């Protein structure tokens with residue numbers, strides 16, 4: 755079945771702005787994880803809305819495994835080719851969120867949550883993947899007053915908190931140039947309590 759993102763897949767990795775976004779997201783991730791005392795080394799990761807895997811590729815060097823999830827088969831085909839080229843058996847792709855509960859150390863969602871039909875419900879499902887102490891992190895454009903794209907700080911905080919995650923933080927993540935304009939996406943995060 756064709757997906758509305760399929761047509762973007764072949765050229766996705768040639769877009770300077772999306773590459774810069776993914777690199778900045780990786781730097782932002784290291785800062786966020788410092789705050790939760792979670793080490794990327796040997797982490798079991800779910801990269802939800804992975805696209806062609808621009809963030810997946812950066813994570814792959816240090817983590818134990820990555821479940822890379824995306825509804826666009828064309829995006830996943832690009833990632834599958836890169837994974838095969840690298841010989842990475844620890845990176846697997848799928849169109850559905852994994853069913854196992856409490857097995858992941860980290861869930862990352864880079865520029866996908868603002869496109870979801872059911873954003874809070876999806877965060878709830880993704881939070882269920884986390885083991886106690888595991889961390890959820892998302893990056894999204896900030897929706898401005900009157901805008902029809904992105905998420906507000908309140909929406910992010912509410913979704914993360916309602917999903918039962920503790921220590922929710924929502925901040926400006928970084929600045930990135932997008933077609934000549936400086937843009938500042940948000941990063942939202944929360945942690946599954948160790949006592950659960």
Ligand SMILES: C[S@@+](CC[C@H](N)C(=O)[O-])C[C@H]1O[C@@H](n2cnc3c(N)ncnc32)[C@H](O)[C@@H]1O
Nearest residue numbers: 759803804805808823824825826829864865866
């Ligand atoms: C803006 S792209 C970001 C891709 C990638 N994270 C990156 O930063 O390069 C959004 C991605 O979210 C995926 N997506 C949209 N809705 C989704 C859903 N319900 N479940 C999983 N992936 C979804 C799209 O197919 C697309 O690859």
